[in-house]
Amino acid sequence: MANSLFLTAVPAIFLLLQIPATLILLKRLSTARDRNPPLQPLASDPQSITPQVSIVIPTLNEIERLPTCLEGLRHQAAREIIVVDSRSQDGTPEYVQKLQKEFPIPLKLVTDDPLPEGWVGRPWALHNGFLQSDPSSEWILGIDADTVPQHGLVASFVQQATIDGFDIVSLSPKFILKTAGEQWLQPALLITLIYRFGATGDRSQFTEDRVMANGQCFLSKRAKLVELNGYELAKSSFCDDVTLARAAAQRGAKVGFLDGAALMQVRMYTSMAETWREWGRSLDLKDASTPSQTLGDCLLLTAVQGLPLPILLTLLLWQYVALLPMSLAMNIWLWLNAFLVLIRVLLVFGIRGSYTDVGFGFWLSPLADPFAVFRIWLSASSKPKSWRGRTYD
Template identity: 60%
Template sequence: MLSGLAIALLLIQIPATCLLLSRLSKGPGRRLPVEPQTITSPGLGTVSVVVPTLNERERLTPCLVGLTHQSNEVREIIVVDSRSTDGTPELVKNAQEQDPRFKLITDDPLPPGWIGRPWALHNGYLQSSPESKWILGIDADTQPMPGLVAGLIQTAEKEEFDLVSLSPQFILKYPGEWWLQPALLITLVYRFGPTGIESQTAERVMANGQCFLCRRDVLTKLDGYKSAKGSFCDDVTLARYAAACGFKVGFLDGAKVLKVRMYEGAWQTWNEWGRSLDLKDASSQGQLWSDLWLLLSTQGLPLPTALIFLTCWGWGISSPFITAVAGLNLLLLSIRFALVLAIAPSYDRTQSSPTASWLFWLSPLADPLAVLRIFLSAIQRPTQWRGRTY
C-alpha cells in the first residue's frame, strides 16, 4: 500500500519538480535590483503619481513623506480619496501645504462592475497632467525611499519597458507574520519565478500594484484601467493585458528603493493578502489549477510527505519507491530552505525584535498552511475588500 502511494506521489511530484527547477534556474540571469538615482534635467516633470486611498490615515504618513522626498521628475502627486471618514483628506491637505505637488481629488461613486482600487487609479489617470510621460501608481501602505522614482524611470528608459512594477522590501513586526508571510510570498516565486526575469508568455507575467509605472500613451491605448475594472488583482490583470497587446512589461526587484508595511500580524496577512494571491481574476481556469497542482506538489506536500516516509523508513518499512519519494521530498525541502536565504534581502529587520524575526528562518514549516490558503482563495471570491462590500 505504501509503495502504491509512493508511486502515485512520484507521478505527481516529479513533473512539478522539473517545472519548478526550470523556473528557479532563471534566477542567476535575472536583472539587478533597481538602485536609487538622481534624475538628469531631461526627466524633470515627467511623472504623475497616483495614490488611491480609503481610510488610510493610520499608515499613509510614511508614503506621503517618501513621495515628498522624490526629486523634480515628479510633476504631481494625485491622491484619489474614496470618501474616507478617518481624516485621510486632512492629512493630505497638511502635506499639500508643505509640497504643492500634492493634489487631493475625490472619485465618483463606484460604478457597477468596478472594484474600488482600479476605479480610483483610473480617475487619477484621467485627472493627471497630459504633459506627464509616465503614470506611477503607488499604494498608501508603501514607504518610497529617496531616489525611487528616478531609479525606476532610468531603468524603464534603459530597458525600454512600457510598463514596469517593483517588488518591495517587506516590514514585518510580529512573530506570526514572520513565520507565515514568507511562505505566502514563496507561492508567487514557485509559480512565476524570481523577479527580474523575462516572461515567455503574457499569462506568466507578474506585477505588483504597490509601485506600478506605465507610459501614459500606453495606458491611453489600453483605455486606462478598464481592462482590470472588476479584478481583485488589477495589477496583474492590467499587466497581462498590456503584454498580450504587445507591450514590454517588466517586474523587478525594488527592495533598495521601496518598503511596505502591508498588514498588522499573521491574521490580517492570512485574511487580506491570502485572498488575492491565487490571481484567479487574471488567470484562466487551466492556468489556475495548473498552478495549484505545482504548489501542492512542490510546496505543500514535501514536509508532511518527508516526515511520513522517513518514519516508515525508520520502522524498517522500505522499498525503492519509498526511498525515491523520501529523497525527492527531502530535495524539495532543501530547495525551500535555500530560498529562505535568497529572499532574505526582501525583508527589513530593523523594525522588529530579533525574538520575532528569527521565525523567518522557520517559514518553510508554514508552507502547507500557505498552500491551503491559496486553495481556499481559489474557490472563493471576496465579498469585502478594503472597507467595501461587493
C-alpha cells in the same frame, strides 16, 4: 501481497505528480542567476525626469499609513502627486489638504465618484487618478499608501524603464514584518509566487499570459494607458495590477517586473491574521488567469511546496521510529521530498534580502508552507466578498 501493493502504489501515485512538478520548479529556479540586477537609488534626481511623472495614490481610510508614504515622496522627481480618496472617514482627505500648501511637489486631492457597477475600488481610484493627471506627463506611477518610498525611487525607476523600453513595469519591495506570526507566514506566501513565476526580474520565464506585476509601485507610459482606456481592462479584478499587465502584454506592450528592494519598503499588513485574510485572498491571481492556469498553479504548489515536509516527516517516522519496511518506490519518494525541502530551506536564505528585519519566525517559515498552499486553494475556490473596507455583491 496487499501490503506490498500499498508500499509501491501510493508512492507511485504521488511521484507521478511530484516528479514533473519538480522539473518545472527546477527550470524556473535555474534562470534566477540571469535576472536583471536589483535597481539602485540614483545619487541625485536628474531634472530632466522631474516633469515626466504623475504619481497616483489610491486611498480609503489610510491616515495611519499615508503620512509615511508622502514623506518618502516629498523630494522625489515628479511633476505632481494625486491622492484619490474614496470618501475616507478617518481624516485622510483633511490630512492631505493640510499638506497641500507646504508640500514641495504639487499635491492634488481628488474624491472619486461612487463606485460604478462592475468596478472594484482600487482600479476605479487609479483610473480616476489617471484621468485627472497632467496630460503632459509621460509616465503615470501608481503607488499604494502602505509603501515607504526611498530616496531616488522615481528617478531610478523611470530611468531604468526608459533604458529597457518598458511600456509598463512594476517593482517588488522590501517587506517590513514586525510580529513573529507575520515573519512565519508571509515568507511562505511569498514563496508561492517564486515557485509559480520564478525570481523577480527574470524575464525568461514569462509568456504574455504569465507576466507578473506589483501594484504597490506600478509605472505605466501615459500613452499606453490611453491606448488601454486606463484601468478599464482590470475594473473587476481583485489583482488589477497583474490583470492589467497581462492584458497590456497580450496587446503588444513591453511589460517588466524588477527588483526594487533598495527603492521601496512596504508594511502591507499588521498581523499574521490580517496577512492570511487580506493577502491570501488575492494571491491566487485567478482574476488574471484562466481556470486551467489557476488549477495548474495550485497542483504545482501542492506538489513542491505543500506536501514535501509532511511526506518527509511521515516517511522518516515510518522508517526510523515505526521500523516498517521501505520499498524502492518509497525510498525514491523520501529522497525526492528531502530534495524539495532542501530547496525550500535554501530559499529562506535567498529571500532574506526582501525583508528589513527577521526573527526566528522567518527562519521557521518552511513550516508554514502547507498552510500557505492551503490558503491559495481556499482563495482560488472563492470570490472575495469584501476588500479594504468595501463589500461587494
